[in-house]
Amino acid sequence: MRAWLYLIAAAIAGAIITTPALIVLILMGGSFNDALVAGLATLMLASGIAVVSMRDIIRCGLAMIVCFLALAGIYVTLGAPMVAAAQVLVYIGAISVLILFAIMLTADKSGAGRLTFQTQAAPAAIAAIIVFVLVGVGAYSTDWTVAASPVRIATTALAQLLFDNYVLALEAVSVLLLAAVVGGVFLAKREGGE
């Protein structure tokens, strides 16, 4: 019985997520690219809201993976497939798994039924809406001198930049990652030396 409920819920969620894409495609006369961006954006925002609002934290972690995957799709439509690949490898492959492990290591014994949000949830929502309005107004009121459509970046050009102009940053990041790994192991290891 429960499997059917999950199936119906999944169908409803899929319908909600594909609706904006279909509206853009059919009613507003957009191209397939527009519909793709609309669908991915809806998926990203819906799973992002799920990340911050769901009660079960494991499900929050899984919704975060969906959010990162949709964002990787948006990177591809923006003409940056290399960044999308790095997003999938680093965020979905590494950071999400790390976070899921941390969730399971810090599982709360009392489990569900406890308060998910702080008492300042309502002011926090107001602050978030203010941030969104400020960013949106700033984006729309500024006259950016931009290209007519996203410019695709060749991977060769990207590698040239990364290992030529930005080589100092690249080396600094590698040292930072080493320091972070050593620091993480030091912080998370048990005291008393077993």
Next chain:
Amino acid sequence: MHLADQLDTYLTLSGALFAIGTFGFLARRNAISMLMSIELMLNAVNLSIVAFGAFIPTLKGDGAVIALIVIAVAAAEATVGLAIVIAIFRNRKTPLVDEYDAMRR
């Protein structure tokens, strides 16, 4: 109707994701939920960086490189942040941040 060919679309999307992350960071009680919200905010900023790199001709390529470096720094941040959360959890036996009140008493 050129949704995919406008910088404003991506900047608004980035702002929305950043706002969601802000709400999660301010409102959730679980420390790991707060870290996940920080990841959402980092991703929102990364989206706007990639969008600027794709749309502004003088930034050709720079946006993608900066985004890659931000992703690497975010990985370092997640490592240290989760290690700190696990270390605190080992001492206090709870992941809820409002019960970390050792410096208030």
